[in-house]
Amino acid sequence: MAAHEEFFDISxxxxxxSMSLLASGALIGLVIAGYGLFTAKGTRSHAVPPEAVALVxxxxxxRSDFMTQTQTQFVLPFAETSREQRRTVLxxxxxxxxxxxxxxxxxxxSYDPDVRTALVAGVxxxxxxxxxxxxxxxEELRTYYDRHKDKYSTEGVMQLRDLLVKTDASHTAAGAHAxxxxxxxxxxxGQTLDAVIKKFGLVDSGRFMDAGHADxxxxxxxxxxxxxxxxxxxxxxxxxxxxxxxxxxxxxxxxLIAMIKHRFPVAQAFEEASNQVWTDVxxxxxxxxxxxxxxxxxSRADIMTAPEFSR
Amino acid sequence: MTHRRLGGLALVxxxxxxxxxxxxxxxxxxxxxRTEPDQIxxxxxxxxxxxxxxxxxxxxxxxxxxxxxxEGDAARGVPNLARxxxxxxxxxxxxxxxxxxxxxxxxxxxxxxTDMPAxxxxxxxxxxxxxxxxxxxxxLAGRPYERSAALRGRSIYFGKGNCYDCHANDAKGVADxxxxxxxxxxxxxxxxxxxxxxxxxNGRHGICPAWVNVLTPVQIRALALYLVATSxxxxxxxxxx
Numbered sequence: 001m002a003a004h005e006e007f008f009d010i011s012x013x014x015x016x017x018s019m020s021l022l023a024s025g026a027l028i029g030l031v032i033a034g035y036g037l038f039t040a041k042g043t044r045s046h047a048v049p050p051e052a053v054a055l056v057x058x059x060x061x062x063r064s065d066f067m068t069q070t071q072t073q074f075v076l077p078f079a080e081t082s083r084e085q086r087r088t089v090l091x092x093x094x095x096x097x098x099x100x101x102x103x104x105x106x107x108x109x110s111y112d113p114d115v116r117t118a119l120v121a122g123v124x125x126x127x128x129x130x131x132x133x134x135x136x137x138x139e140e141l142r143t144y145y146d147r148h149k150d151k152y153s154t155e156g157v158m159q160l161r162d163l164l165v166k167t168d169a170s171h172t173a174a175g176a177h178a179x180x181x182x183x184x185x186x187x188x189x190g191q192t193l194d195a196v197i198k199k200f201g202l203v204d205s206g207r208f209m210d211a212g213h214a215d216x217x218x219x220x221x222x223x224x225x226x227x228x229x230x231x232x233x234x235x236x237x238x239x240x241x242x243x244x245x246x247x248x249x250x251x252x253x254x255x256l257i258a259m260i261k262h263r264f265p266v267a268q269a270f271e272e273a274s275n276q277v278w279t280d281v282x283x284x285x286x287x288x289x290x291x292x293x294x295x296x297x298x299s300r301a302d303i304m305t306a307p308e309f310s311r
Numbered sequence: 312m313t314h315r316r317l318g319g320l321a322l323v324x325x326x327x328x329x330x331x332x333x334x335x336x337x338x339x340x341x342x343x344x345r346t347e348p349d350q351i352x353x354x355x356x357x358x359x360x361x362x363x364x365x366x367x368x369x370x371x372x373x374x375x376x377x378x379x380x381x382e383g384d385a386a387r388g389v390p391n392l393a394r395x396x397x398x399x400x401x402x403x404x405x406x407x408x409x410x411x412x413x414x415x416x417x418x419x420x421x422x423x424x425t426d427m428p429a430x431x432x433x434x435x436x437x438x439x440x441x442x443x444x445x446x447x448x449x450x451l452a453g454r455p456y457e458r459s460a461a462l463r464g465r466s467i468y469f470g471k472g473n474c475y476d477c478h479a480n481d482a483k484g485v486a487d488x489x490x491x492x493x494x495x496x497x498x499x500x501x502x503x504x505x506x507x508x509x510x511x512x513n514g515r516h517g518i519c520p521a522w523v524n525v526l527t528p529v530q531i532r533a534l535a536l537y538l539v540a541t542s543x544x545x546x547x548x549x550x551x552x
Contacts, residue, residue: 005316008319008320009315009316010315010319011315050340050341050343050344050528050529051344051528051529062528063344063345064404064407064408064411065420067404067407067408068408071404077349077404078347078348078349078404079347079348079349122419125418126417126418126419128417129417129521130417130520132415132416132417132518133413133415133416133417133518133519133520133521135387135518274513275429275432275513
């Protein structure tokens with residue numbers, strides 16, 4: 001049998017064939033390993049990969065970014081830009097990359113508040129990108145709306161006077177309370193506000209001066225909540241046009257609310273609130289992802305706190 | 312014996328073919344990335360390679376929204392890509408950019424310059440004024456319209472509604488902002504009176520995901536070229552929804 005016939009006859013052992021196959025296997029293994037070694041992400045490369053226009057300290061400047069930058073800078077389709085224009089853009093992008101790398105080298109994020117803010121915002125955006133890109137279905141929106149119906153109403157708006165009988169050296173708490181009660185009774189009997197203010201020495205509390213004019217300005221319900229103590233706020237919510245609240249004692253005296261005009265909140269149907277519902281669904285989903293991300297980061301972080309903050 | 316010899320030879324040949332095919336594929340991918348997109352459109356060999364790579368990517372990733380024939384879905388505000396009407400410009404570079412980073416995708420480089428505001432909901436214009444604006448748009452699209460309402464709508468377009476600022480004086484849209492033409496014949500959310508009215512009342516903010524970390528650079532380039540090459544210009548005739 002000729003030597004070459006013996007080589008291809010796999011029913012019989014052949015030293016030459018075994019050695020050849022061994023050598024081929026080793027060669028293929030070396031080629032694959034070499035390819036992986038020289039092309040894997042992060043490995044040093046001596047050639048610019050096809051998707052990049054430059055490598056700056058082994059970091060790619062992507063061709064797609066370069067083309068968009070060129071178009072934007074010269075307000076021309078990429079195909080119509082000249083070689084010089086492209087060269088200018090490339091040099092600018094290389095310079096930018098060098099500056100960014102230098103920023104990381106000197107650890108800019110550790111001390112520059114602007115860079116830190118931008119980094120935090122960037123990471124949050126990255127984490128929530130998928131949530132932002134997902135479109136909630138109509139059913140999901142409706143389910144959310146049904147679960148949070150109380151959130152969807154128009155904002156209540158009021159015009160009111162927060163009147164006060166001050167407690168001081170000349171007015172005891174009991175005296176102020178009696179005066180306020182008499183003022184409330186007079187108002188409920190139909191006396192005019194001006195006459196009652198004059199007769200009982202009431203003054204505007206001044207709490208709404210920055211939220212609108214004390215006597216004529218519209219005040220939103222949410223602003224009212226921020227300005228008033230809970231008891232007075234609750235007393236105010238129920239008042240209709242022309243009504244007056246019972247006196248409520250606070251640290252500076254006895255207050256009463258005279259409601260001039262009250263536009264009550266109106267519940268919104270799903271169709272009316274759908275835009276807000278969409279926003280709220282997105283916000284909730286983003287908050288969940290953000291919290292999960294922070295939980296993950298904390299789980300793998302080594303955080304040590306000063307003794308006064310340790311649990 | 313001969314069969315075994317032939318089998319061994321076939322394996323060797325198959326291996327050689329595999330290596331050659333792999334090398335060729337790498338070469339084509341490199342060529343597709345290095346060649347300017349508009350040059351690829353003029354090169355039958357490269358374009359055919361791009362179509363070969365781009366078509367399955369479309370079917371796998373884009374078809375669920377944009378439809379099997381790129382026809383879109385007005386009910387969901389998914390643009391029709393079959394008519395060579397591109398919100399952000401018809402250069403393949405622009406299309407590639409949109410695929411890479413998406414539209415309002417949350418990616419820092421995504422296209423996100425402006426939204427269609429909810430003009431009526433925010434109180435910028437009244438519902439009646441929105442109806443008038445719709446009549447004006449009907450007149451621009453060459454459809455039957457009510458003349459006096461359209462005239463009032465024109466002043467809304469250039470005045471209180473501030474529509475011209477994004478959609479341009481001629482209502483042809485502005486690719487830099489990604490604002491659509493309001494003259495038809497293609498419409499993202501439908502060009503009938505009710506759809507246009509709803510757009511003005513509630514605003515619009517469509518989304519396309521970013522594919523930068525899902526597809527490889529060559530797949531994205533090929534997909535952009537597939538879309539541009541498959542798309543054909545819209546008919547100039549009467550507007551349809």
